[in-house]
Amino acid sequence: xxxxxxxxxxxxxxxxxxxxxxxxxxxxxxxxxxxxxxxxxxxxxxxxxxxxxxxxxxxxxxxxxxxxxxxxxxxxxxxxxxxxxxxxxxxxxxxxxxxxxxxxxxxxxxxxxxxxxxxxx
Numbered sequence: 001x002x003x004x005x006x007x008x009x010x011x012x013x014x015x016x017x018x019x020x021x022x023x024x025x026x027x028x029x030x031x032x033x034x035x036x037x038x039x040x041x042x043x044x045x046x047x048x049x050x051x052x053x054x055x056x057x058x059x060x061x062x063x064x065x066x067x068x069x070x071x072x073x074x075x076x077x078x079x080x081x082x083x084x085x086x087x088x089x090x091x092x093x094x095x096x097x098x099x100x101x102x103x104x105x106x107x108x109x110x111x112x113x114x115x116x117x118x119x120x121x
Contacts, residue, residue: 051104058100065093 072086 055100055104058097062093062097065089069093 069086069090072089073083076083076086
């Protein structure tokens with residue numbers, strides 16, 4: 001993340017603004033920059049944000065797959081092979097969503113059982 005900000009600050013436009021999301025200050029004459037992450041300074045702030053982004057993406061993909069398989073079921077027009085492919089797609093989408101959701105629940109259970117993980121999730 002810091003490398004990403006240093007690359008952005010190497011361009012005059014980003015260095016001129018002086019701020020992206022965190023508290024940033026950069027000396028244009030020298031090479032010293034003070035950059036803080038918008039997530040915070042520790043991994044305990046980054047990991048939950050990444051998990052939330054991941055679950056949002058998984059939910060969106062699941063929603064799209066449900067819509068696509070529903071459209072395929074409706075447009076099968078009695079063709080058994082197309083209907084079976086659409087049902088299989090729907091089944092795999094549901095199974096994938098349940099597996100991802102179960103993994104998240106298991107991680108949350110372990111984070112409450114073992115105090116070392118309490119700050120992460």
